[in-house]
Amino acid sequence: MGCSIWRIRHNFGHLKAQSKVSFFFTMIIIFTYLFYCLTGICDPLPRLVNERQTLTSANKHNALGSFRDRLDSPTSSPQHQPSAQSHQNRTSTGLPEEKKRTIPYEGGKALPPMPYAVKAREDGVDGISVFNNFGTKKFPQAIIIGVKKGGTRALLEFLRIHPDVRAVGTEPHFFDRFYERGLQWYRNLMPRTLDGQITMEKTPSYFVTKEAPGRVFTMSRSTKLIVVVRDPVTRAISDYTQTLSKNPGLPTFQYLAFKNFSSGLIDTSWSAVRIGIYAKHLENWLQYFPLSSLLFVSGERLVTDPAGEIGRVQDFLDLKRVISDKHFYFNQTKGFPCLKKPEGSSHPRCLGKSKGRPHPHIPEEVLLRLRDFYRPFNLKFYQMTGQDFGWD
Numbered sequence: 001m002g003c004s005i006w007r008i009r010h011n012f013g014h015l016k017a018q019s020k021v022s023f024f025f026t027m028i029i030i031f032t033y034l035f036y037c038l039t040g041i042c043d044p045l046p047r048l049v050n051e052r053q054t055l056t057s058a059n060k061h062n063a064l065g066s067f068r069d070r071l072d073s074p075t076s077s078p079q080h081q082p083s084a085q086s087h088q089n090r091t092s093t094g095l096p097e098e099k100k101r102t103i104p105y106e107g108g109k110a111l112p113p114m115p116y117a118v119k120a121r122e123d124g125v126d127g128i129s130v131f132n133n134f135g136t137k138k139f140p141q142a143i144i145i146g147v148k149k150g151g152t153r154a155l156l157e158f159l160r161i162h163p164d165v166r167a168v169g170t171e172p173h174f175f176d177r178f179y180e181r182g183l184q185w186y187r188n189l190m191p192r193t194l195d196g197q198i199t200m201e202k203t204p205s206y207f208v209t210k211e212a213p214g215r216v217f218t219m220s221r222s223t224k225l226i227v228v229v230r231d232p233v234t235r236a237i238s239d240y241t242q243t244l245s246k247n248p249g250l251p252t253f254q255y256l257a258f259k260n261f262s263s264g265l266i267d268t269s270w271s272a273v274r275i276g277i278y279a280k281h282l283e284n285w286l287q288y289f290p291l292s293s294l295l296f297v298s299g300e301r302l303v304t305d306p307a308g309e310i311g312r313v314q315d316f317l318d319l320k321r322v323i324s325d326k327h328f329y330f331n332q333t334k335g336f337p338c339l340k341k342p343e344g345s346s347h348p349r350c351l352g353k354s355k356g357r358p359h360p361h362i363p364e365e366v367l368l369r370l371r372d373f374y375r376p377f378n379l380k381f382y383q384m385t386g387q388d389f390g391w392d
């Protein structure tokens, strides 16, 4: 009897001790969870895409690799989705539907959607940087809206060394591809900023998207808009070079650029040609924004005098002129200016290999015809902007 009472007591005592231990562990878990929530770590996943991550020494190496990829990745977006050009009746390579049908051509393969976490590892990590939970996510006050192949990546990476500029590394494509996801989705992509800091993003396709001006205006009519423009002929060749690098079976530049070469009729349905008609696209933006809301950066001067162009941009953004000549050096091998100390790194760095790559040879006659085609549009553009870009 005495023995069984002792056994019962012993069992209950054992249970008591067990429940104390489990209570203790439950409290630890709750406190740990609360601590992480308060420090912001349990935010929803999209944050990973944009926020700078704390890097352990083990993943710093990978992150640097990703940083290079990011600089190298012209069309990186929060998720690869094959919808950007569908409204333009194009394949993902920018080929007109008609030409796509009539030529043997392997292209237009859309990348499958990627989960956020994977994309975050690929291009959301800004080299070695600090885990930043301070500040708030705001809509961008300034957007680099174009133009594709104008030098938009160089401009953004140069600007990012300014302590008062925080920018999304990837191209959000909100105002052209993902508008239906809503403004809160968009804002959540933004990095956190402190008072006095500017939030920025760049998506070069906005400039040629009919709906983009109205949509940006709806977000904020005081948004500052930056357009990096480049000689439309060189820009078209650069665009073609990019498509060719992904699809080596692509027809020649001249085949795509002309409806009929002998008649000299230019095919304006080809996006590589159409994007360069800057005056036409600018008209859409001026329906919503005054000229003073736009800054036109010369893609050519961004290469020959990066500090000078960045100086103009800093003034336009009401930023202190922090970025100057001393931040750049000219890399002879690359043939382009590079940063002595990019954001988040103490090592000099150039943009990736897809930026500043050699172009294929285009016959002189083709170039002359294209120059003739663009001349009136260029003059109109100079008139509209009050700037002579010297392309003729």
Ligand SMILES: Nc1ncnc2c1ncn2[C@@H]1O[C@H](COP(=O)(O)OS(=O)(=O)O)[C@@H](OP(=O)(O)O)[C@H]1O
Residues within 6 Å of the ligand: 074, 075, 147, 148, 149, 150, 151, 152, 153, 154, 204, 237, 238, 239, 241, 299, 302, 303, 336, 337, 338, 350, 351, 354, 355, 356, 357
């Ligand atoms: N500093 C520096 N380093 C490398 N490249 C530079 C630089 N400044 C401007 N450029 C020019 O940028 C061109 C690519 O433009 P984008 O970045 O706007 O391209 S994209 O639309 O994002 O794909 C790219 O075009 P390509 O020369 O045809 O490759 C470059 O000429």
